Amino acid sequence: xxxxxxxxxxxxxxxxxxxxxxxxxxxxxxxxxxxxxxxxxxxxxxxxxxxxxxxxxxxxxxxxxxxxxxxxxxxxxxxxxxxxxxxxxxxxxxxxxxxxxxxxxxxxxxxxxxxxxxxxxxxxxxxxxxxxxxxxxxxxxxxxxxxxxxxxxxxxxxxxxxxxxxxxxxxxxxxxxxxxxxxxxxxxxxxxxxxxxxxxxxxxxxxxxxxxxxxxxxxxxxxxxxxxxxxxxxxxxxxxxxxxxxxxxxxxxxxxxxxxxxxxxxxxxxxxxxxxxxxxxxxxxxxxxxxxxxxxxxxxxxxxxxxxxxxxxx
Amino acid sequence: xxxxxxxxxxxxxxxxxxxxxxxxxxxxxxxxxxxxxxxxxxxxxxxxxxxxxxxxxxxxxxxxxxxxxxxxxxxxxxxxxxxxxxxxxxxxxxxxxxxxxxxxxxxxxxxxxxxxxxxxxxxxxxxxxxxxxxxxxxxxxxxxxxxxxxxxxxxxxxxxxxxxxxxxxxxxxxxxxxxxxxxxxxxxxxxxxxxxxxxxxxxxxxxxxxxxxxxxxxxxxxxxxxxxxxxxxxxxxxxxxxxxxxxxxxxxxxxxxxxxxxxxxxxxxxxxxxxxxxxxxxxxxxxxxxxxxxxxxxxxxxxxxxxxxxxxxxxxxxxxxxxxxxxxxxxxxxxxxxxxxxxxxxxxxxxxxxxxxxxxxxxxxxxxxxxxxxxxxxxxxxxxxxxxxxxxxxxxxxxxxxxxxxxxxxxxxxxxxxxxxxxxxxxxxxxxxxxxxxxxxxxxxxxxxxxxxxxxxxxxxxxxxxxxxxxxxxxxxxxxxxxxxxxxxxxxxxx
Numbered sequence: 001x002x003x004x005x006x007x008x009x010x011x012x013x014x015x016x017x018x019x020x021x022x023x024x025x026x027x028x029x030x031x032x033x034x035x036x037x038x039x040x041x042x043x044x045x046x047x048x049x050x051x052x053x054x055x056x057x058x059x060x061x062x063x064x065x066x067x068x069x070x071x072x073x074x075x076x077x078x079x080x081x082x083x084x085x086x087x088x089x090x091x092x093x094x095x096x097x098x099x100x101x102x103x104x105x106x107x108x109x110x111x112x113x114x115x116x117x118x119x120x121x122x123x124x125x126x127x128x129x130x131x132x133x134x135x136x137x138x139x140x141x142x143x144x145x146x147x148x149x150x151x152x153x154x155x156x157x158x159x160x161x162x163x164x165x166x167x168x169x170x171x172x173x174x175x176x177x178x179x180x181x182x183x184x185x186x187x188x189x190x191x192x193x194x195x196x197x198x199x200x201x202x203x204x205x206x207x208x209x210x211x212x213x214x215x216x217x218x219x220x221x222x223x224x225x226x227x228x229x230x231x232x233x234x235x236x237x238x239x240x241x242x243x244x245x246x247x248x249x250x251x252x253x254x255x256x257x258x259x260x261x262x263x264x265x266x267x268x269x270x271x272x273x274x275x276x277x278x279x280x281x282x283x284x285x286x287x288x289x290x291x292x293x294x295x296x297x298x299x300x301x302x303x304x305x306x307x308x309x310x311x312x313x314x
Numbered sequence: 315x316x317x318x319x320x321x322x323x324x325x326x327x328x329x330x331x332x333x334x335x336x337x338x339x340x341x342x343x344x345x346x347x348x349x350x351x352x353x354x355x356x357x358x359x360x361x362x363x364x365x366x367x368x369x370x371x372x373x374x375x376x377x378x379x380x381x382x383x384x385x386x387x388x389x390x391x392x393x394x395x396x397x398x399x400x401x402x403x404x405x406x407x408x409x410x411x412x413x414x415x416x417x418x419x420x421x422x423x424x425x426x427x428x429x430x431x432x433x434x435x436x437x438x439x440x441x442x443x444x445x446x447x448x449x450x451x452x453x454x455x456x457x458x459x460x461x462x463x464x465x466x467x468x469x470x471x472x473x474x475x476x477x478x479x480x481x482x483x484x485x486x487x488x489x490x491x492x493x494x495x496x497x498x499x500x501x502x503x504x505x506x507x508x509x510x511x512x513x514x515x516x517x518x519x520x521x522x523x524x525x526x527x528x529x530x531x532x533x534x535x536x537x538x539x540x541x542x543x544x545x546x547x548x549x550x551x552x553x554x555x556x557x558x559x560x561x562x563x564x565x566x567x568x569x570x571x572x573x574x575x576x577x578x579x580x581x582x583x584x585x586x587x588x589x590x591x592x593x594x595x596x597x598x599x600x601x602x603x604x605x606x607x608x609x610x611x612x613x614x615x616x617x618x619x620x621x622x623x624x625x626x627x628x629x630x631x632x633x634x635x636x637x638x639x640x641x642x643x644x645x646x647x648x649x650x651x652x653x654x655x656x657x658x659x660x661x662x663x664x665x666x667x668x669x670x671x672x673x674x675x676x677x678x679x680x681x682x683x684x685x686x687x688x689x690x691x692x693x694x695x696x697x698x699x700x701x702x703x704x705x706x707x708x709x710x711x712x713x714x715x716x717x718x719x720x721x722x723x724x725x726x727x728x729x730x731x732x733x734x735x736x737x738x739x740x741x742x743x744x745x746x747x748x749x750x751x752x753x754x755x756x757x758x759x760x761x762x763x764x765x766x767x768x769x770x771x772x773x774x775x776x777x778x779x780x781x782x783x784x785x786x787x788x789x790x791x792x793x794x795x796x797x798x799x800x801x802x803x804x805x806x807x808x809x
Binding site for chain 1 (some may be wrong): 674
């Protein structure tokens with residue numbers, strides 16, 4: 001973890017140096033704030049993804065969950081439901097979605113990649129069929145920006161994301177449940193033999209994933225006057241990337257939310273940095289891929305050096 | 315001499331599995347290899363087939379030294395092994411399974427399916443096996459799979475065939491058929507290494523018998539000149555190690571009492587046993603006798619479908635590990651890396667994993683108490699670690715085992731079940747584990763210890779229950795138990 005933080009710090013230092021030299025405007029407060037606001041929803045999803053991955057599972061359906069949540073939130077808002085209630089109901093919908101994934105995985109023993117892949121396709125298509133591809137448009141003005149003026153709305157989004165992050169980071173470290181998540185992800189069998197409710201924990205991380213994704217959907221949709229039914233495409237990759245870059249083991253049991261925050265920050269600045277440097281934005285995905293690959297290679301190299309290369313595998 | 319192994323030595327960590335074993339095999343001979351669990355039979359076989367690289371020694375096949383041995387290389391030289399657990403690919407057909415190892419040519423060659431099926435059919439016919447080559451191999455019964463393995467070996471024009479407990483899962487009829495096949499192979503000039511716990515069948519099938527004990531070759535005799543009784547004493551006979559510090563403590567009341575415990579799916583049948591406070595009950599038996607399954611049934615991993623478990627006189631229902639823990643039963647499993655410790659978590663988290671609810675108030679961990687508790691256990695059990703924050707995977711095997719034990723002692727159990735507690739750890743750590751067990755027994759804990767090491771059983775236990783085929787066949791007091799009598803009971807050789 002310390003090594004990962006160092007690597008990310010070096011990445012940042014290089015980026016900052018290049019930007020300071022070539023495009024100092026990048027560091028204007030407004031720009032940094034915009035980057036943070038735009039990426040706050042993705043951070044919430046990455047928090048949920050961290051829990052799921054720590055528990056030794058994966059959820060590739062978050063993009064679809066996000067789209068469903070956005071459309072639900074938009075539709076409710078349009079129907080005149082007040083914002084707090086909209087957020088609550090959307091979160092509930094997300095919880096149901098997550099519970100479905102979790103039940104498939106923990107009760108029926110469906111591998112999470114398969115269960116969530118099915119959920120991803122099913123929900124995306126269901127949404128397309130229900131909305132007929134139409135956007136939810138003409139959202140009421142008091143829905144946008146949380147019913148506040150723009151600067152206040154932005155502040156509210158950032159505060160909310162920061163609060164949720166802090167709460168999860170603290171709980172993961174200090175609660176019995178947090179410890180159980182690590183134990184289950186590290187060795188399901190040991191955890192079961194230690195009397196931990198492995199199935200319940202698996203179910204719980206998927207439900208939390210659903211709730212966080214739904215809240216992310218709400219936070220995202222309040223910024224616009226319409227909701228696209230294609231929202232959230234590619235979000236699963238972004239969230240998983242953030243977790244992996246942040247140093248978590250994809251096989252579970254190892255990683256921290258602070259690592260995920262670092263990972264998410266790296267992913268968040270790539271696209272705007274490219275724009276500022278005048279590089280074609282098509283390079284974003286390629287650079288993202290290179291960073292993920294670099295992170296994993298770094299992991300394997302350091303594992304091999306410490307002579308425990310295979311001990312953690314599987 | 316067809317096959318000759320000279321001075322084979324192999325260490326696993328601090329454990330010397332083979333201490334310079336020599337072994338030879340003539341063409342047209344069946345050479346049996348016997349020894350108790352852990353005597354080094356499997357390691358020797360793995361060295362011969364190249365699955366394991368020996369630390370010292372050399373192997374000659376037909377007078378030529380085998381260099382750079384590997385499973386692939388040894389097979390290409392005509393050395394094939396059939397294991398008790400057939401190594402088949404369950405989703406491929408029988409013909410494909412046979413072809414996979416026997417067809418030569420690159421990965422890009424064109425497959426002649428008709429010829430492949432025909433070859434398989436002929437090979438199966440040659441051993442008198444009535445198996446459709448186009449069936450999926452996973453749908454075959456265990457004996458049928460074994461026959462496929464033998465057909466596979468024949469197809470490779472095998473010169474040396476190794477059969478590792480081939481009759482363990484066979485019925486009498488199937489055993490007869492196997493013997494016919496073995497006899498035919500022998501008459502064709504192949505050499506056969508035959509491993510078996512069924513000593514009485516060796517006289518029928520083997521020419522020579524070699525006894526392995528503690529990684530050493532004790533003797534090689536003509537099969538006609540030895541009796542099963544002699545073999546048993548050769549397998550068992552040895553001095554008791556003086557390392558074992560068993561302290562006899564006055565026994566208290568019955569803590570664990572089990573009546574008619576069965577779990578059909580796990581293969582545990584009608585087990586009765588009693589363990590008193592301060593007592594160490596050993597469970598002996600061969601691998602596959604149902605010892606681990608009994609422990610798992612007691613601990614609720616494979617819940618019992620009949621029978622009663624009483625802890626300190628009150629009946630408990632154990633449907634899962636949580637129930638068992640609540641009833642005061644603790645279980646340190648056999649495979650500590652996979653089931654015992656959680657390698658990614660620090661030592662302190664491993665120690666407290668089974669008592670998280672007691673250590674938490676309102677679901678929040680009391681990390682101060684956790685640190686204190688972990689520090690205390692590290693000191694009490696003498697766990698060598700970089701600190702309680704070091705990941706458990708960074709510890710040596712013996713210390714990992716102590717961490718696993720500390721987790722269960724922290725639950726303050728009434729009954730502690732240990733499954734092969736000292737397997738694969740070095741001598742010093744082993745002695746410390748034994749000391750810990752004695753300390754805990756002296757404090758009134760009832761201990762059940764499963765061990766394949768008769769030495770350990772005889773050194774540590776007040777009484778020994780011997781299991782065979784999922785039953786407890788006898789319970790012997792320490793004073794009356796000898797390695798020979800226990801082994802004879804485990805093998806089913808009561809004279």
